[in-house]
Amino acid sequence: MTKKESGIIFDKVAIIGIGLIGSSIAKAIKKTQISNNISGYAKTHKTRQKVRELGYIDCVENDLVSAIKDADLIILCVPVGSNREILQEISSSLKKGSILTDVGSVKAEVIHQISDLIPHGVSFIPGHPIAGTEFSGPESGFAELLEDKWCILTPYGDFDKNSLNKVKSFWERIGMLVDIMEAEQHDLILAITSHIPHLIAYNIVGTATDLEKVTKKQVTQYAAGGFRDFTRIASSDPIMWRDVFLNNKEAVLEMLGRFMEDLTDLQKAIRWKDGKKLEELFTKTRKIRQGIIKEEKERSSK
Amino acid sequence: MTKKESGIIFDKVAIIGIGLIGSSIAKAIKKTQISNNISGYAKTHKTRQKVRELGYIDCVENDLVSAIKDADLIILCVPVGSNREILQEISSSLKKGSILTDVGSVKAEVIHQISDLIPHGVSFIPGHPIAGTEFSGPESGFAELLEDKWCILTPYGDFDKNSLNKVKSFWERIGMLVDIMEAEQHDLILAITSHIPHLIAYNIVGTATDLEKVTKKQVTQYAAGGFRDFTRIASSDPIMWRDVFLNNKEAVLEMLGRFMEDLTDLQKAIRWKDGKKLEELFTKTRKIRQGIIKEEKERSSK
Numbered sequence: 359m360t361k362k363e364s365g366i367i368f369d370k371v372a373i374i375g376i377g378l379i380g381s382s383i384a385k386a387i388k389k390t391q392i393s394n395n396i397s398g399y400a401k402t403h404k405t406r407q408k409v410r411e412l413g414y415i416d417c418v419e420n421d422l423v424s425a426i427k428d429a430d431l432i433i434l435c436v437p438v439g440s441n442r443e444i445l446q447e448i449s450s451s452l453k454k455g456s457i458l459t460d461v462g463s464v465k466a467e468v469i470h471q472i473s474d475l476i477p478h479g480v481s482f483i484p485g486h487p488i489a490g491t492e493f494s495g496p497e498s499g500f501a502e503l504l505e506d507k508w509c510i511l512t513p514y515g516d517f518d519k520n521s522l523n524k525v526k527s528f529w530e531r532i533g534m535l536v537d538i539m540e541a542e543q544h545d546l547i548l549a550i551t552s553h554i555p556h557l558i559a560y561n562i563v564g565t566a567t568d569l570e571k572v573t574k575k576q577v578t579q580y581a582a583g584g585f586r587d588f589t590r591i592a593s594s595d596p597i598m599w600r601d602v603f604l605n606n607k608e609a610v611l612e613m614l615g616r617f618m619e620d621l622t623d624l625q626k627a628i629r630w631k632d633g634k635k636l637e638e639l640f641t642k643t644r645k646i647r648q649g650i651i652k653e654e655k656e657r658s659s660k
Numbered sequence: 661m662t663k664k665e666s667g668i669i670f671d672k673v674a675i676i677g678i679g680l681i682g683s684s685i686a687k688a689i690k691k692t693q694i695s696n697n698i699s700g701y702a703k704t705h706k707t708r709q710k711v712r713e714l715g716y717i718d719c720v721e722n723d724l725v726s727a728i729k730d731a732d733l734i735i736l737c738v739p740v741g742s743n744r745e746i747l748q749e750i751s752s753s754l755k756k757g758s759i760l761t762d763v764g765s766v767k768a769e770v771i772h773q774i775s776d777l778i779p780h781g782v783s784f785i786p787g788h789p790i791a792g793t794e795f796s797g798p799e800s801g802f803a804e805l806l807e808d809k810w811c812i813l814t815p816y817g818d819f820d821k822n823s824l825n826k827v828k829s830f831w832e833r834i835g836m837l838v839d840i841m842e843a844e845q846h847d848l849i850l851a852i853t854s855h856i857p858h859l860i861a862y863n864i865v866g867t868a869t870d871l872e873k874v875t876k877k878q879v880t881q882y883a884a885g886g887f888r889d890f891t892r893i894a895s896s897d898p899i900m901w902r903d904v905f906l907n908n909k910e911a912v913l914e915m916l917g918r919f920m921e922d923l924t925d926l927q928k929a930i931r932w933k934d935g936k937k938l939e940e941l942f943t944k945t946r947k948i949r950q951g952i953i954k955e956e957k958e959r960s961s962k
Binding site: 396436439463475479483484486488490492507508537541542546548549551552553554555556559560561562563564565566567568569571572574576577578579580581582584585587589590591592594596597599600601603604607610611612613614616617618620621622624625628629631633636637639640641642643644646647648649650653 | 681738741764784790791792794809810812839845848849850852853854855856857858859860861862863864865866867868870871873874877879880881882883885886887888889890891893894895896898899901902903905906908909912913918919920922924926927931933935936937939940941942943944945946948949950951952955961962
């Protein structure tokens with residue numbers, strides 16, 4: 359019986375950083391049995407303790423080098439600002455023939471930060487499973503978080519095709535759909551579909567709680583009219599999101615500029631009571647929603 | 661047995677406009693049996709037909725005057741821009757002693773628009789049940805939409821206290837919590853907790869689908885990272901929301917100005933890589949979410 363037939367893709371997988379995504383991946387590996395051995399590393403004693411209690415990682419290590427020892431696939435699941443520091447520590451201990459990947463919401467800057475630290479004989483296939491909730495920490499993950507969602511891989515330079523295919527199979531077996539594109543394209547798409555939405559959610563919640571004519575209590579009490587949904591998004595992990603904005607700066611600033619231009623247009627339409635313009639936009643956006651619902655139905659029926 | 665004991669608050673309730681809110685109110689009246697007789701009016705034949713099929717309104721009328729005939733409570737459930745036209749038509753036919761209320765998301769302008777059309781002997785108690793979904797139309801309502809939510813009443817001028825109390829009881833019996841405040845205060849609170857959130861959701865969806873470097877298909881496909889939630893809000897009823905922005909212009913422009921100031925600050929923080937500032941905001945907004953969840957728990961346990 360070959361490895362492929364038995365369903366094992368990687369003998370040992372190391373998960374570096376065990377938050378929402380790291381714990382979801384570990385649970386998905388257990389569920390699909392695509393690896394026999396998961397090791398994990400978390401920075402704090404508290405997280406390691408919690409992960410040991412929860413039991414979805416076979417071996418929780420106190421140090422990075424032990425965690426990646428003999429691993430065939432190493433997945434970086436930390437805020438993107440931490441990747442370089444981690445690579446500096448593990449680089450020389452990575453097993454020959456192993457594959458490194460990550461789950462960061464920013465790709466070009468991650469490649470820029472760590473590609474010089476990838477040793478000869480090790481492949482780095484950058485990736486981004488697009489899934490999440492507002493919860494974070496090792497108790498928040500679940501295998502189904504990743505199912506029927508897209509994972510974008512952004513191989514660069516002279517990458518190893520076999521490694522790419524193995525990483526692709528890994529995510530597909532977990533239940534994800536995989537797409538492959540340039541890192542820069544990924545970063546633009548994510549800037550507008552994820553980073554700017556988060557930024558404006560954080561911003562409106564900040565604005566709303568810093569007014570002199572409306573109290574914080576009133577904002578909290580009467581949140582049902584729309585604000586509540588924004589607070590959910592604006593309660594996502596602060597460190598992860600700080601790092602996203604710092605590391606996808608160019609694409610975020612470009613998309614933010616467009617968002618602000620359009621908002622200024624809307625401001626003007628309201629000031630001049632241009633009802634037609636408002637109605638046209640609000641009708642158009644409704645159709646986009648319908649497109650997303652349709653796309654999701656098609657995806658899950660595949 | 662007095663009326664109060666039998667649970668009837670109004671012998672006949674007329675619902676003008678049978679969309680999401682109008683149909684939810686009708687169903688809630690049926691569920692709680694606080695009126696024996698609900699009449700309804702909808703502008704289009706198609707809606708009237710649908711409502712007749714669904715059966716939650718006793719008598720669906722083709723014209724406004726028939727719908728309000730003998731009604732003790734008349735509830736305007738139309739986009740706020742339509743109220744004056746309706747009042748012009750029904751004003752002289754309103755029953756002496758009846759109470760008129762509305763559900764509009766804007767209060768000062770509604771009062772300004774129709775208060776001169778309220779005949780002597782009729783009370784107008786403006787109101788706003790803060791509840792909704794992205795769906796609209798007569799098939800979208802459900803009684804539970806209103807339960808455990810806030811309803812704000814904004815009586816003005818020399819209002820009749822007895823009428824205010826009856827309207828208050830009406831909403832409370834339906835399961836809502838009632839608060840009473842000045843129309844201007846309501847409009848400021850809603851501008852920041854509901855109108856601006858909707859405006860920026862509409863805006864980001866518009867921006868995202870009008871880019872040359874990212875296709876509409878990519879935006880739809882990779883929506884899971886945050887954008888999807890915004891499309892839900894941005895698929896709310898276009899006419900209703902057009903009217904909200906046109907009729908709460910001053911408060912919306914004031915709050916939008918603040919939102920944009922804060923967003924410009926964040927833009928600067930990203931440009932200058934001020935991670936501390938981003939992290940501070942993102943940590944603060946997380947606490948607001950916790951406050952809302954706490955408030956909801958307390959409310960539903962009451």
